Amino acid sequence: MSIVAVLNTKGGVGKTTTALNLAVGRALQGRNVLAVDADRQGSLLAALSNRGEREPCIAVAQYVEGQALRQQVLRAAALYDDIVIDAGGRDNTALRAALLLADKVIIPFLPRSFDIWSLDDMSALLVEARAIKHVDAYALLTMSDARGTDNEAAGQAVPDDMQLLPTTVGRRKAFADAGGAGLSVLELPAHRDSKAMAETQALLAAIFN
Numbered sequence: 553m554s555i556v557a558v559l560n561t562k563g564g565v566g567k568t569t570t571a572l573n574l575a576v577g578r579a580l581q582g583r584n585v586l587a588v589d590a591d592r593q594g595s596l597l598a599a600l601s602n603r604g605e606r607e608p609c610i611a612v613a614q615y616v617e618g619q620a621l622r623q624q625v626l627r628a629a630a631l632y633d634d635i636v637i638d639a640g641g642r643d644n645t646a647l648r649a650a651l652l653l654a655d656k657v658i659i660p661f662l663p664r665s666f667d668i669w670s671l672d673d674m675s676a677l678l679v680e681a682r683a684i685k686h687v688d689a690y691a692l693l694t695m696s697d698a699r700g701t702d703n704e705a706a707g708q709a710v711p712d713d714m715q716l717l718p719t720t721v722g723r724r725k726a727f728a729d730a731g732g733a734g735l736s737v738l739e740l741p742a743h744r745d746s747k748a749m750a751e752t753q754a755l756l757a758a759i760f761n
């Protein structure tokens with residue numbers, strides 16, 4: 553049983569897309585997965601609802617208040633192999649509750665100054681959470697550039713209290729297209745974007761192995 557939370561106080565960094573690919577990716581591996589949308593916007597809930605009858609089936613629930621999130625996830629922990637939580641892009645009770653529930657926190661960020669600075673906000677929240685319990689935190693470079701030196705510079709700016717994941721996720725249309733339909737890029741036709749698929753497999757391995 554593992555609880556993974558995809559968190560960042562910054563919006564639009566690929567949290568929901570990452571959570572979706574992790575939840576579906578684990579279900580494709582045969583795991584019984586609960587996806588939890590902790591964002592009022594409800595994007596993960598809406599995306600997964602678009603799957604309709606498609607297998608694998610991913611259970612999804614939305615809890616936007618910290619206390620309800622905590623109670624419900626603790627209850628669900630006995631029923632699922634993996635729980636993936638997607639929180640909104642702001643510091644609120646749900647984000648703080650998710651931080652305390654998670655075995656692993658994934659912090660997506662873009663290779664851009666404002667996004668890199670937002671990692672310091674997450675650092676501060678991690679310090680508070682770690683006063684209460686152990687939390688593994690991993691920074692994930694998302695929507696990374698195909699070329700240039702920004703990716704490397706961004707990696708070097710990651711604060712000490714989180715580990716930079718060895719895998720990155722590139723800016724690829726396949727992620728956006730698949731996400732809207734509630735699909736992982738792993739479910740797209742094989743010819744569609746093999747790099748997006750390889751990145752997603754590598755991410756799953758890095759987090760869960």
Ligand SMILES: Nc1ncnc2c1ncn2[C@@H]1O[C@H](COP(=O)(O)OP(=O)(O)OP(=O)(O)O)[C@@H](O)[C@H]1O
Nearest residue numbers: 563564565566567568569641695722723724727728
């Ligand atoms: N790797 C990617 N390549 C291209 N587009 C992406 C990628 N990841 C996410 N996107 C797109 O970028 C936008 C923001 O992504 P997403 O909704 O996952 O971010 P978020 O952090 O959950 O945002 P919010 O803070 O609003 O919840 C979406 O339109 C999504 O489809």
Ligand SMILES: [Mg+2]
Nearest residue numbers: 567568591595
């Ligand atoms: Mg989101």
